[in-house]
Each structure stands twice: as C-alpha cells, then as structure tokens.
Amino acid sequence: MALKMADFKTDVHNDWCPGCGDFGIVNAIQMALAEMGVQRDKTVMFSGVGCSGKTSHFINTYGIHTLHGRVLTFAQSAKIANPEMTVVAVGGDGDGLGIGAGHFVAAGRRNVNMTYIIFDNGVYGLTKGQASPTLKLGEKTKSLPSPNTNYNVNPIGLAVASGFTFVARGYSYDVRHLKDLIIQAVNHKGLSFLDVLQPCPTYNDLNTRDWYAGVDLVDEAQKRHSRIYKLEEQGYDPVVHYNEEAEVNERLAQALIKSLEWGNKIPIGVFYKNETISPYTDRLKDKIPNYLENPPAKQNISKNGFSDADISQILDSLEV
Amino acid sequence: MSSTDFTWLIGGPQGSGVESGANIFSRVCAEMGYQVFGKREFYSNIKGEHSYFAVRISDQKIHSNVNDVTLMASFDAETIFRHYDEVISGGGIIYDADLEDTPTDKVRTLDAPFKERLHKELESHNKPFTIAGVLEIAKEKGVLLYPVSFKSILETLAEETENPRLKGLIRMFNVIGVSLSLGLVKMPPDSLQKTIGIIFSKKEEIAKINQQTATYSYNYATAKFENFNHTITGIQKEPGTLLVQGFQGTALGKIACGCRMQSYYPITPASDESVFLESNEILEIVHERPGSTAVIQTEDEICAIGMAIGSALTGTRSATCTSGPGFALMTEMLGWAGINEVPVVITNYQRSGPSTGLPTRHGQDDLLFSVFAGHGDFPKIVYASGDVEESFYDTGNVFNYADVFQIPVIHLMDKFIASSVVTCKRFDESKISINRGKLLEKVEDGYKRFAFTDDGVSPRSRLGLDNGIFWNTGDESDETGHITEDPIMRAKMMDKRMSRLDLVLKEIPDTEKVVSFGIEDYTIISWGSAKGPIIDAIKMLKEEGISIGFIQIKLLHPFPGDYVSSLLKDVKTIIDVEANYSAQLKKLFKQNVKRDVDYSILKYTGRAMTSTEVYDSLKKIVENKAEKREVLMHGA
Known part of the structure; x- marks a missing residue:
C-alpha cells in the first residue's frame, strides 16, 4: 500500500518556535518521501545538532541525530556500508558550514550518492542568536551585541567548488517547490546539496519572511516584489550535458556567478547538476567488483560462530 | 643459556634501504630456523635522518631486544658515531673504510645534544672527533673492525659483470652490508640468494643485480675478513613459523573476525595497518562469493570515527585505527557511541606524546587518557595486547566484546609492536569465534532500540532491517531513542548503560x-x-x-x-x-x-x-x- 505523507510523521512533540521556517522543510521532506514512495525502513534521516538537528525525530524512518558539525561523516559511511539505503542528512548552516565545513568540502570530493540539506537562517538559534557563517559582514541581527565582524560563506559557491554534483537552493515558505527540489536531489546520482533559506522568526530580524517576500520593496503602484525568483523560470540550464572540460567549467562558473546574487533578487532552484562524475559507490565497485551486490552490511562473516574468512594465502606469503 | 643470542644492527640515512636490508637479514635468519626479534627506529623524516634496525636472533623463543650488539653493518658515518659503543667485546663493526677521516662536524644530521655527549666521551679517551676516533675506542674495548670500501666493491663488481651501471649504484650498499655480515658469520649462502629471489620476485632484473652483488660481497667477507667468533649457520626450522610485521596482527585479526569497514586518517605508526587492509581489500570466503573490506581514508580523525560509527549502525563490524593525537580528536564521538550503545572498535597504536611529541617513537602514553576519554559518564572497554601474535586473537575478542556489550572498545597497541618484525607461530583463524550478541535478524512489532532488559543490553536493530526502525541521539533518550529530559528516565538510562561495566567484568573470562x-x-x-x-x-x-x-x-x-x-x-x-x-x-x-x-x-x-x-x-x-x-x- 502506498504510503502517505502522514505515514512519515512521528508523534514526537515538535518544539520549534511558532512561525519557524523549519516546519516548511520538514513538511517538504515528508511530502517528498511519500511522493517518491520510498520504504520507511530503507530510508534514514541523519541530522546534526541545533534546532534543525531535531528533524530526524519528527520523521518516521530510521533517524540518527548525530553531533554538531559531524552529520556527513555518519551519513556517508552508512550509505557506503549499505548502498540500498536512501540517505538524507540535514543540519543548520552553523553546523554544516561553521564547525562542519571541513567535512562539507571532503564530502564533495567523495560524491557519495546521498542528499544533504542545510537549514540556512544566518543565526545560531538554539544558543540564542549568535552570528552564523551565512550572516553577512556588518549585519546586526537582534541579539548580536555589535555588527557581525566576519564575511559570509557562500554555501552554493562552496558546494560547487568542493565537488558536489547537484547544487540547489530552496525556500522554506515555498513548500511545493522545495518538495520538488528534494525529489530531484534524492534521485540525483551522486552527492546532492540543498541550501534552504529559512527565516528564524526569533533571532533573525533582518532576513524575515516579509523581507524575502519583498514587503519593503513595494512600488508606487503598491505592487509587491518578492526577492525570491526561480532559476528555471528564467531559462537557466544547470546541467552539465557532456563530460568535457569546457562544458563542465562553463556550468561551474555560471553556478558560481549566480550564487553571488543577493539583495533584491535571490535565485532559488537548481544551480548545478553533473552526473558525469562517478559516485563514490561506483569508485568502490571499480576496485571491488562485487561491492554493490555484497556490500559490507550484507556480508556473511561467520559460519557456526567461527570466522569464514580464508586468510591462508596471506599467511602463506608471511610463512618462512 | 641459549647457544645463539646474536644481535645484528644495520643503520643508515632514511631512504637508503636500511629497512630492506634488515628484511633480507631477518628473513634469511628465519628461513634458517632462528627466532627473530627485530625493531626499527626512525626519525619523523622522509630522507636523510638516521634510522636503524636491530635484529636479535636466537635458537630460543625471544620477545625483546637486548642492549648488546654483536655485529654492526654500517655504510655511513652517522651509524658508527651513534652505535659504536653498543658493540660488545668480541663483536664486530663492518664499515666503509673511505669514511675513517670523517669528523663529527661533517655529519649534519648529528644533533647538538648527541654531539656534545659524543665529544665529551671522545675527549675523555683522548681521541679525535672522527670516525677513526670512535673506532679506536671500540678496538681498545675488544671490538673487531672490518673496513671495506663499498665504492670499490661496486667498481669491481661492475667490471666483473660487465654492468657499468652498478658502479654508481649506492642503493646496493645495504645488500653489500647484509651480505658481508652473512659471509662473516658463515651463514650458508643459498639462503641469502633464495631470500633475495623471494623479496624481489616481481622484479627479475633487480633480483639478479642484487644476487650478483650479494654473492660477490659474501665471498669478499669469507676471503678477506679475519676470523669472527660468532657464527650463525642454521638450525632446525619449526614448521608453521611466520615472519610478521607488528601491525599485521590486528590487520589480519580484523579480516578474520569480519571487520568489513575501516576508516582512517594517516598517522604514524597506525596507518600501516589500514594500508595493509586496503592492499588486501578483496577477501576469500570459505564456500562463498568473495567478501571485501571498505577502507576509507577520511579528511580527519573525527570523520574517521564518525564513519566507523555510521557503518556500525548498519550492522557492519567497523573500526578505525589511529594514534594518540588522532584519538584525542575522536573523544566527542566516542561519547556518542557510548550513549547510543554502538559497537565500534578503535585500534590505538600509541606513540610518545604529549601533542605531536615524538611522532615516530614509542610510548605507552595513552592508558589513562583512554580510560577517561570523553566527557560525561559512559561505558567503554579499554583492552591492551602485549605482542603481535596476541593481537591477532585479541582483535577477534574485542569485536565480540563490542557486539555483545554494545559499547565502544579501545584496543591499545603501540609503536614498539607496530615497527617490530618478529617470528611467531602461524595465526590460526579457526580459533577466531564470532559472537554478534543481540544483533537482530528479524524484528517484532513495537521495537524499541533501548528497551530496558535484565542485563542492560537491548536487542539491536540495524539500518535497513525490515520493521526495525529506531532513533539515535547524542541527547539523553527514552527507550525508542527520542530525546528526553525527564529526570527519572535520565537516571534509569544512565543506570542501564553503566551497568554494562559490571556485566563486562562478569562475562569476560579471567x-x-x-x-x-x-x-x-x-x-x-x-x-x-x-x-x-x-x-x-x-x-x-x-x-x-x-x-x-x-x-x-x-x-x-x-x-x-x-x-x-x-x-x-x-x-x-x-x-x-x-x-x-x-x-x-x-x-x-x-x-x-x-x-x-x-x-x-x-x-x-x-x-x-x-x-x-x-x-x-x-x-x-x-x-x-x-x-x-x-x-x-x-x-x-
């Protein structure tokens, strides 16, 4: 029987602040999982630490709430050990781009076939609103004693430069669009990254829902101008169509330039997609021919309680 | 007293073949029936600094090195300066005669504190600060000196074999040193030829040059060197003897006991184990399709243990291998494995700390750190092996402990073991039993990962098991694995986890x-x-x-x-x-x-x-x- 969105909800009380952008992301994930028809016990949500870290408790699949900054380390190896799992990792922007930035870059190099979603709100909410890596230099959200002294990380640009092969941005108040992006990301062959703009109603008083909606940009005709626009509606083509250096470089450069747009026009949608790069699991298969049929988690390691590995050839080579 | 107890020392700049020279010597002695205990010492350096190998051989079982060196083979000045005083009266020093006039100041890699001690010693004997000076002290003590020009050996050899390339091939110095030594102690030459053939079995041309060099040098020693009292001519070989490097015990143990995922970040002296596992990543399985070990090199040690844990959650036996500095980075994750009852093995090849310390040197420095690693109270096992042979069987045991008690295990090894080369009895994989504890194959409805049980160990599901959904969190959790801050549940969970320490003491045999x-x-x-x-x-x-x-x-x-x-x-x-x-x-x-x-x-x-x-x-x-x-x- 096909599962519905409700089947992917747990009865764990959700204690996010009223109006939190995270709700839209969790809904979009649950909708996407239902629409894709994944099996609950063949799917695992990994999460980091922070408000977004609680996500895995709200979704009725395997759920692993890991450590601050480290979510990708757990998630990648679960997929490597058991490639039949659908693996989605989530975390905040401080979690993934501050304390976890090293793992973010290294994950791009591996291109493990899984999805990473960052809940991007510019602040460390759970510790009461300090500046996070995506907050712009000189900005002062309400609980900062003084304006932010650090330049911001560009999540899309960093992902593209690190080797992620699917890079997109969503907006937590456009749940259907976000759901579609999640489905594309999960179906992508390789490591997909989704940067989700997510207003923190409690601590980020700059990038609010109204700000994204462009309430301050009302023109003389009293027409609102949302800051958010969709790349696909502008004829933007993110796809690397063939594996040639010039083609790849052009798509990478295009994505990087697009990622720098901010202010009155903020693009969402797919920035970059490249399936000509082999996922990590394929790279393992090149070294270990039966890796996909007999991955670590499926291997039989004992017979009647004793080792079934035959190390006699190695021992022979060491015998004198 | 044993009739043979002989220590051979070879030294030279790193990168000059000291290790392969020692391998040849060790293998020849092992082939000829002797027990071998060799230890490698080296600097944190790629090329140029002094490294040496002390190989002790005996006709009895031996477990360590001794202070006395019976015969030293040197082909550079530094080895003589650093080790001349270890050679016993009646022992010998083979050295390059062209180096006799070399002063200490010309050896740039002699560090100041050592040079100061050496100069003081030379002054007290009224000797010049040269190779000739230290050799005179040795000679006065009763050490026999065997000068030989390594360069002219190569020149003669180049002429005799009509191979002019040999003339400048200083890479051959190690083989010359080994062969002169074996000639001097009257080891039958066949074993030398055979061993070189085995070591260079994939490079026929190189094997041939080495064999020619070996023959010439061996004969040179028997013909020209004065009599040496120590002979090692071979004894009855015990069947089923291995010559193993220290890190191979845990590596082979991991293969045998079903560890199928190892993640690591490069660090001395631990990486050799992971590299060995990757070199043998495809595995023979009795009556089954081949298995494999996924060996993943990570960006740091935090990821290394994170990956081992993530993989362990899928039911795969998983490990990481590191040394002190890397283990220090892993401690937050260790607590996560503790609170989530994840069986994961951390093999720690200790070295001298603190900090980077002596990166390539030995120390049993991490005992207290391992016992107390991680913030908060959580159960773990710290287990230490005493030698290579033991470490093979212990590796099987520690994976069983991890599975049965569902806790992280720190398996302590060290640099002394890692860089020793020893003879031991062939490992018997049929003795490796595998106990996965309460790991489930099937799950009933209403499964709770952290269900309270009489023995404090809950049935364990794994990612991907039908109907086996569970949650983990680094926060305190209830039986399902969801976050709780309830004071009573917290106390119960703490009691459940920590009771495992008593269970460990009860269940593990004395x-x-x-x-x-x-x-x-x-x-x-x-x-x-x-x-x-x-x-x-x-x-x-x-x-x-x-x-x-x-x-x-x-x-x-x-x-x-x-x-x-x-x-x-x-x-x-x-x-x-x-x-x-x-x-x-x-x-x-x-x-x-x-x-x-x-x-x-x-x-x-x-x-x-x-x-x-x-x-x-x-x-x-x-x-x-x-x-x-x-x-x-x-x-x-």
Missing part, C-alpha cells in the same frame, strides 16, 4: 582479563608491549636462581580489581613496569586494588625497553639497591 606468568614474592604488574622485555628479563633472572612473578593486565577498563587483588594477595613486593612518565597503570592499580606498588620501572625516552635494562632494574630491586622509581635510558 584468562582474557589478566595473563599470569607466575606469582612470586616479587611480582611485576604490567600491560601492553612491556610484556616482551619483562618475559625475557625474568628468564635471565631465573637462570641465576631468582624468581620473579608477572601478571599482564589486558582488560584495563573496567579494571578487574578484585581478580588482580586475589592474584596478588600473597605477593610481598609489587613492581610496575611500563613505558610512560607517570606510571599510569600504577595509578589505575591504586584506585582499583587499594594497594600501592612498591617499585616502578619506567621508560619515556621514546625508545622501547630492552630486556637487559629491565633485568638490571629488577636485579637492583631484589638486591635492595633500587630507587622506588627506576628510569630506563638505553637506546639511540
């Missing part, structure tokens, strides 16, 4: 906790690789009629205090032996056995103990002439 080598009035307590020098030292004392007991404590956390206490109840004098500054085992012992040790024999120079040193200190203790804290200093 023989796996502690190995007793006999209890006497004077009894040693120790752990890890100090075992080898202790066993050999005790044997030396026994031959003089002095009996010393020894217990090797393998399970260090939870500490088997009651069992150790019962073993030692009649002991009058307890002696702690270990390679660290603060006598870490002594502290654990005092805490758990409520008795103090009487003497400590410690070493923290970064060099492994020799049995000679341990013997000397033990003798002083028995004769009532020892300090409470005996500190060992031998070794270059």
Whole structure:
C-alpha cells in the first residue's frame, strides 16, 4: 500500500518556535518521501545538532541525530556500508558550514550518492542568536551585541567548488517547490546539496519572511516584489550535458556567478547538476567488483560462530 | 643459556634501504630456523635522518631486544658515531673504510645534544672527533673492525659483470652490508640468494643485480675478513613459523573476525595497518562469493570515527585505527557511541606524546587518557595486547566484546609492536569465534532500540532491517531513542548503560582479563608491549636462581580489581613496569586494588625497553639497591 505523507510523521512533540521556517522543510521532506514512495525502513534521516538537528525525530524512518558539525561523516559511511539505503542528512548552516565545513568540502570530493540539506537562517538559534557563517559582514541581527565582524560563506559557491554534483537552493515558505527540489536531489546520482533559506522568526530580524517576500520593496503602484525568483523560470540550464572540460567549467562558473546574487533578487532552484562524475559507490565497485551486490552490511562473516574468512594465502606469503 | 643470542644492527640515512636490508637479514635468519626479534627506529623524516634496525636472533623463543650488539653493518658515518659503543667485546663493526677521516662536524644530521655527549666521551679517551676516533675506542674495548670500501666493491663488481651501471649504484650498499655480515658469520649462502629471489620476485632484473652483488660481497667477507667468533649457520626450522610485521596482527585479526569497514586518517605508526587492509581489500570466503573490506581514508580523525560509527549502525563490524593525537580528536564521538550503545572498535597504536611529541617513537602514553576519554559518564572497554601474535586473537575478542556489550572498545597497541618484525607461530583463524550478541535478524512489532532488559543490553536493530526502525541521539533518550529530559528516565538510562561495566567484568573470562606468568614474592604488574622485555628479563633472572612473578593486565577498563587483588594477595613486593612518565597503570592499580606498588620501572625516552635494562632494574630491586622509581635510558 502506498504510503502517505502522514505515514512519515512521528508523534514526537515538535518544539520549534511558532512561525519557524523549519516546519516548511520538514513538511517538504515528508511530502517528498511519500511522493517518491520510498520504504520507511530503507530510508534514514541523519541530522546534526541545533534546532534543525531535531528533524530526524519528527520523521518516521530510521533517524540518527548525530553531533554538531559531524552529520556527513555518519551519513556517508552508512550509505557506503549499505548502498540500498536512501540517505538524507540535514543540519543548520552553523553546523554544516561553521564547525562542519571541513567535512562539507571532503564530502564533495567523495560524491557519495546521498542528499544533504542545510537549514540556512544566518543565526545560531538554539544558543540564542549568535552570528552564523551565512550572516553577512556588518549585519546586526537582534541579539548580536555589535555588527557581525566576519564575511559570509557562500554555501552554493562552496558546494560547487568542493565537488558536489547537484547544487540547489530552496525556500522554506515555498513548500511545493522545495518538495520538488528534494525529489530531484534524492534521485540525483551522486552527492546532492540543498541550501534552504529559512527565516528564524526569533533571532533573525533582518532576513524575515516579509523581507524575502519583498514587503519593503513595494512600488508606487503598491505592487509587491518578492526577492525570491526561480532559476528555471528564467531559462537557466544547470546541467552539465557532456563530460568535457569546457562544458563542465562553463556550468561551474555560471553556478558560481549566480550564487553571488543577493539583495533584491535571490535565485532559488537548481544551480548545478553533473552526473558525469562517478559516485563514490561506483569508485568502490571499480576496485571491488562485487561491492554493490555484497556490500559490507550484507556480508556473511561467520559460519557456526567461527570466522569464514580464508586468510591462508596471506599467511602463506608471511610463512618462512 | 641459549647457544645463539646474536644481535645484528644495520643503520643508515632514511631512504637508503636500511629497512630492506634488515628484511633480507631477518628473513634469511628465519628461513634458517632462528627466532627473530627485530625493531626499527626512525626519525619523523622522509630522507636523510638516521634510522636503524636491530635484529636479535636466537635458537630460543625471544620477545625483546637486548642492549648488546654483536655485529654492526654500517655504510655511513652517522651509524658508527651513534652505535659504536653498543658493540660488545668480541663483536664486530663492518664499515666503509673511505669514511675513517670523517669528523663529527661533517655529519649534519648529528644533533647538538648527541654531539656534545659524543665529544665529551671522545675527549675523555683522548681521541679525535672522527670516525677513526670512535673506532679506536671500540678496538681498545675488544671490538673487531672490518673496513671495506663499498665504492670499490661496486667498481669491481661492475667490471666483473660487465654492468657499468652498478658502479654508481649506492642503493646496493645495504645488500653489500647484509651480505658481508652473512659471509662473516658463515651463514650458508643459498639462503641469502633464495631470500633475495623471494623479496624481489616481481622484479627479475633487480633480483639478479642484487644476487650478483650479494654473492660477490659474501665471498669478499669469507676471503678477506679475519676470523669472527660468532657464527650463525642454521638450525632446525619449526614448521608453521611466520615472519610478521607488528601491525599485521590486528590487520589480519580484523579480516578474520569480519571487520568489513575501516576508516582512517594517516598517522604514524597506525596507518600501516589500514594500508595493509586496503592492499588486501578483496577477501576469500570459505564456500562463498568473495567478501571485501571498505577502507576509507577520511579528511580527519573525527570523520574517521564518525564513519566507523555510521557503518556500525548498519550492522557492519567497523573500526578505525589511529594514534594518540588522532584519538584525542575522536573523544566527542566516542561519547556518542557510548550513549547510543554502538559497537565500534578503535585500534590505538600509541606513540610518545604529549601533542605531536615524538611522532615516530614509542610510548605507552595513552592508558589513562583512554580510560577517561570523553566527557560525561559512559561505558567503554579499554583492552591492551602485549605482542603481535596476541593481537591477532585479541582483535577477534574485542569485536565480540563490542557486539555483545554494545559499547565502544579501545584496543591499545603501540609503536614498539607496530615497527617490530618478529617470528611467531602461524595465526590460526579457526580459533577466531564470532559472537554478534543481540544483533537482530528479524524484528517484532513495537521495537524499541533501548528497551530496558535484565542485563542492560537491548536487542539491536540495524539500518535497513525490515520493521526495525529506531532513533539515535547524542541527547539523553527514552527507550525508542527520542530525546528526553525527564529526570527519572535520565537516571534509569544512565543506570542501564553503566551497568554494562559490571556485566563486562562478569562475562569476560579471567584468562582474557589478566595473563599470569607466575606469582612470586616479587611480582611485576604490567600491560601492553612491556610484556616482551619483562618475559625475557625474568628468564635471565631465573637462570641465576631468582624468581620473579608477572601478571599482564589486558582488560584495563573496567579494571578487574578484585581478580588482580586475589592474584596478588600473597605477593610481598609489587613492581610496575611500563613505558610512560607517570606510571599510569600504577595509578589505575591504586584506585582499583587499594594497594600501592612498591617499585616502578619506567621508560619515556621514546625508545622501547630492552630486556637487559629491565633485568638490571629488577636485579637492583631484589638486591635492595633500587630507587622506588627506576628510569630506563638505553637506546639511540
């Protein structure tokens, strides 16, 4: 029987602040999982630490709430050990781009076939609103004693430069669009990254829902101008169509330039997609021919309680 | 006394083939039936600094090096400056005659503190600061000198074999050194030829050049060197003997016991184990399709343990291998594995700390750190192996502990073991039993990962198991694995997890906790690789009629205090032996056995103990002439 969105909800009380952008992301994930028809016990949500870290408790699949900054380390190896799992990792922007930035870059190099979603709100909410890596230099959200002294990380640009092969941005108040992006990301062959703009109603008083909606940009005709626009509606083509250096470089450069747009026009949608790069699991298969049929988690390691590995050839080579 | 107890030392700049020279020598001796105990010392450097290999061979079982060198093969000046005084009277030094005039100042890699000590010694003997100076001291002591021009050997050889390339091939110096040595001790030459053939079996041309060089050098020694009293001509070989490198015990143990995922970040002296696993990543499985080990090189040690945990959650036996600095980075994750009851194995090849410390040198520095690693209270096992052979079987055991008790296990190894090359009995994989504990194959409805049970261990599902959904969190959780801050649930969960420590002490057999080598009035307590020098030292004392007991404590956390206490109840004098500054085992012992040790024999120079040193200190203790804290200093 096909599962519905409700089947992917747990009865764990959700204690996010009223109006939190995270709700839209969790809904979009649950909708996407239902629409894709994944099996609950063949799917695992990994999460980091922070408000977004609680996500895995709200979704009725395997759920692993890991450590601050480290979510990708757990998630990648679960997929490597058991490639039949659908693996989605989530975390905040401080979690993934501050304390976890090293793992973010290294994950791009591996291109493990899984999805990473960052809940991007510019602040460390759970510790009461300090500046996070995506907050712009000189900005002062309400609980900062003084304006932010650090330049911001560009999540899309960093992902593209690190080797992620699917890079997109969503907006937590456009749940259907976000759901579609999640489905594309999960179906992508390789490591997909989704940067989700997510207003923190409690601590980020700059990038609010109204700000994204462009309430301050009302023109003389009293027409609102949302800051958010969709790349696909502008004829933007993110796809690397063939594996040639010039083609790849052009798509990478295009994505990087697009990622720098901010202010009155903020693009969402797919920035970059490249399936000509082999996922990590394929790279393992090149070294270990039966890796996909007999991955670590499926291997039989004992017979009647004793080792079934035959190390006699190695021992022979060491015998004198 | 054993009829053969011979130590051969080869030294030279790193990158000059010292290691392969030692491999040839060790293999020849092992082939000819001898027990071999070799140890490699090297700088944290790729090329140029001094490295050496001391290979001890005997017709009896040996477990350590001794202070005395019987024959030294050197092809550079530094080796002579650093080791001339280790060679015994009646022993020999083979050296390059072209180096005799070399002054200490010309050897740039001699560091200031060593040079100062050496100059003082030369001054006291009224000798010049040159190779000739130190050789004169050796000669006066009774050491036989064997000068030979390595360069002219190559030149003659190039002419004889009509291979002009050989003339400048200084890479051959190591083979010349080995072959001169074997000629001098009258080792049958066939074994040398055979060994070179095996070592270079994939490179026919190189094998041939090496064999020619070996023959010439061997004959040169028999023809031109004056008589040497020590001969090693071969004995009956014990069938089923391996010549293994120290890290191969845990690596082969991991393959045998079903570890199918290892993640690691490069670090000395641990990486060799992971590289060996990757070199053997495809596995033969009895009556089944091939298996494999996924060996993943990560961006840091945090990811290394994160990956081991993530993989363990899928039901895969998983491990990471590191050394002290890397283990320090892993401690937050260790707590996560503890609170989530994840069976994961961390193999820690310890080295000298703190910080980067002596990156390529030995130390049993991480005992207390391992026992107390991580913030908060959570259960873990700390287990230490004493030698290569033991580490193979122990690796099987520690994976069983991890699975059965569902807790992280820190398996302590060290640099002394990692960089030793020894003969031992062929590993028997049929002795590796596999116990996955309460790992589930099938799940009933209403599954709860952290369900309260009588023994504190819950049935364990794994990612991907039908119907087996569970949650994990680094927060405190309820039975389903969801976050809780309820005070009563918190206390119950804490009790459940920590009760596992009592279970460990109850379930692990005494023989796996502690190995007793006999209890006497004077009894040693120790752990890890100090075992080898202790066993050999005790044997030396026994031959003089002095009996010393020894217990090797393998399970260090939870500490088997009651069992150790019962073993030692009649002991009058307890002696702690270990390679660290603060006598870490002594502290654990005092805490758990409520008795103090009487003497400590410690070493923290970064060099492994020799049995000679341990013997000397033990003798002083028995004769009532020892300090409470005996500190060992031998070794270059």
